[in-house]
Structure formats: C-alpha cells, structure tokens
Amino acid sequence: MKVLGVETSCDETAASVVDVTGVLSDITYSQQVHARFGGVVPELAARAHVEKVGAVVQAALDEAGIERPDAVVATAGPGLIGAVLVGLNMAKGLAAGWDVPFLGVNHLEGHLLSALLEERRPEWPFLSLVVSGGHTTLYLCKALGEYEVLAETVDDAAGEAYDKVARMMGLGYPGGPVVDRLAAEGNPEAVDFPRPRPKKGGLDWSFSGLKTAVRQHLLSDERAADADICASFQAAVIDCLMSRVNKASARTGVRRVVIGGGVAANSGLRNALLKTRHLDVYLPPKSRCTDNAAMIAHAGRLRLLQGQTDDFALRARASWVVGQ
C-alpha cells in the first residue's frame, strides 16, 4: 500500500509517499517568510502553504514514480488551524478525486513514531521525547494509539525558550540551530543558569524561569560572551530534559528512548542521549526530527493497516491530545 502524506501544521509544507519498503519520496518546503518576525506568523504561514502545497504534493508523487497512491493521509492537528486546513483539504480533495481511503493524522503521533521509519527501530514499548517550538512532552508508547504522558512542560516549550533567548540576543530566527552552533564553541559552565525542578514526585518541565534568568544575565554588567551564554543555556535545557528521561526510564523500566521534534535535531541533546549508557537510544536523522510528511504518511499507514479510515467530514483540530 503506497500512502501519500501531507503535512502543513506549522511552517513546513511537506508531502511524502511511503510503502512497506520505506520512504519513496519526502519533499519539504521550509517557509522563509517568518524570519524577520522572530516567529511563525499564522496568516503568513497559511498563505505560503496554499502557494506551495500543490507543487510539493506533485513533486512527492513524481519522485515516488506514481500517479496515484492507494490512500491519502494528512495532518489534521494539532497546529496552526489556518495552516492545517490547507494540507487537510488538499488531501481530502485528492482522496475523493482518486476515490481512495482518507485518514487524518495527529501531528504528534507522527513525531512519536518517526523512529519506526528507520532500519534500526525500537520494539514497543518505548519512551518518546517530543521536543519542539510547540511541544515538550515525554510519552510512554505502549502500542499504536496507546500513549501515556509521563512529563510535559507547564509553560514554554523548550524550542520556544531557544527562540526567545536567540531573539533576546539578537541572533535571528529560528534560534535553535544558531544557539546550538554557538554553544558548541562556548563553555557550558560559564554561567550558572537554573535547572528548574519539578514538584515533588512529578516529572514536568518549566522553561520560563530559565528564559528569565538568561534575560537577567544579558542585562547584567558581567555579561558573558555569546558562545558561553549559549553553551550554558543549552546545558541547562539538556540537563532538565535528560533528568526527566532518566527518571522516567527508571520508573517505567523502559530503556528504549526515541526523540522527535525540531529540538531533537539539536546536537547537544543528541550527544547527551547517546552518551547515556543505560539508555537504548534511537535517533531519527535530523531531517526527520523537524516537521516532515514522511512521519505523517508513516503514522497514517500504520493506522490504515489496522483498518482505520476517516470520513471526509473530519474537522481540523488546533488542539488534539495524541491517542484520543
């Protein structure tokens, strides 16, 4: 079964074809229009999606060497609703025109399961850390559709903190890759930024205090070099992320860990995971950590294989808890 997947939930316009052999095509157009705004502008994102989505879908079909897939799936949420609607409706139109099954995919499920697309893939159950500009959540993935939230952020997402810190430092947008690159050249112990702890017994994160601490440091008389600030900030974020992953692994007895989301492309986080010997880590390539359609097509295909489809009356959802 060849499945076409379409993803337009934020600022990437993407389409992909997958089948039992793996990814046949994976086309992503990354919108550049948001850079000068320091963040994704929903109306600009939606306009850019409708400009590109048809050409991106056509390119995915061409690269896969097919004229018509056996099913069409698309991200139906969560995300920027005006952006989600573009890909979702194109997918519905395509499926109806081809007279093939249609399914709406939860974007987060795409990230959760993206490691299953790789040759070296984890067995169930596994821990999945989804960490991006919109999400910072650790799931226990028990089976397809059975996900338990073990930890999540109570305020900013980790990627959001990266973007805000980068903006405060005048490093541009998106901030994650720039901070990551500078951090590699800096001293992670130069500034002692706080590692906010969860409430007793909990595993949740909070990143807004860390962001404020960076701001206070930037305004202080003893401001460190940019590379040192980035390295110290990144070390704090990674300490927070890793401490919860380690605790969750100890509590659940599950050693297999996968990551997804834009911050999963962060080299500091990837290195920290790989260095943790008691974890069995599965890292998707960086291109499959950021938003892409292969993960959507893949998650959709797994559900289609279980006999699931959606009615064409399916609504887009700005918020959608994965697994519900």
Add this chain to the structure above:
Amino acid sequence: MNVLAIDTAGPVIGVGLRCGDVVIARSARITRGAEALLVPWARELVEEAGIAMSDIDAVGVAAGPGAFTGLRVGISTAAGLAMAIGVPLVPVGSLASRRARIADDVPTLTMLDARKGKVYGWAVDEAGQTLGGPADVPPEEAIAWMTPPFVATGEGASVYANLVTAAGGVVADDADDVAVGELARLAAEGLARGEGQVPTSVQPTYLRPPDAKPPKNTGVK
C-alpha cells in the same frame, strides 16, 4: 460538460455541479467548519447526478476576494479534486459570480463583508463597465461609486443594507445566495476561453495584506 464549483469566500458556502445546463447545489451559512462539508457535498452531488468523479471536466473555484481562511479551504479542496481527477481548475472572481445573478443591464454594486468596517466591493454600470473595485474599501466609499438607481448584492449588501437604501439603491432579495450555479457557468465559460489552469497554480486573490507585524523590541540584544 460537467463542472464542479466550490465557493467558500463568504459566510454562506456552497458546492454546485453543472451538468449541461442543469445545476444542482448545496449551501449553508456557517461560522466555521467548511472543511467538513465540501467534499461530502461534492460526492453527494456527483452521486445525485448519476455520474462519477472521473466524469467531471473541470473544477471552478471562487478565488477571492473573501475570508482568507475560507478562500484557502475552497482552493485547496478544489485543487486536490482537480489534480486527482486530472482536469483544469478555473479560478473565478467571488464578486463576479455574485454579480452574475443580476441582469447584465442593471448597474450593480457587489459587496462581501471584509470585517473591520470594510467591504470587498466591485461596481459595474448598465454597460458592464467597472465603476470601482474590486477593492477593500469602507462600504460608504463603495456605495459612492454608484448613481441611483442601482442594485446591491453579495452578503456585504445585506450587512450594509441601510447604507445602500439611504443612497437610493436596492438590496437584491437573494443577496446572501452563494451563487455556485453562476460560478459553475462562469467556470465553464472561462474554460472555453482557455482560462483553465494547472490546479497547483491557482492562488487566492486576497485584496488585503496579511496582518503581520515584527515582534516588539525585547530590550536586550
């Protein structure tokens, strides 16, 4: 010729199917959720007409102006259908299809409510010559294009009916009608004139720039 037409530019959305000269249609006034209706309606109409999706010769779509999200929902759905069926997509002005409900020799002001105290307006005289627009303007400015007597149509005419009446105009009885039948006819005529496009190339006509401002200064750099 079988033409499927989709209009989601205004608060009343619709899908029409024109087979020869016969039009069947669905429409509804909604505040959100057009994505739940368009494809189910299209499939119902195709079944009702006793044809298959693959028998459709072209898809027409209201390309704007109109509600930003609505336009994108309509265009992406229409583009997906046209791509998969393998037929051209014909963009039609959303003010033009509404204007087409009124007799050609009647001076007509067509308006869609653009919110923020403005309308997307277009005025034509009895000879079909444009008097103003299509433009994103305050309703008073659009109405000032007209010399009474005139007819005003489009759901913006209903919203600003008192201004139209005060200026000596008459609001059409069916001003709120989404006019998908006319849209399908204009699309068929456009197709005959070679205005059918590759589905991936059709874009909305917004008439209004996006509301996007650079972020406020954070105070540190």
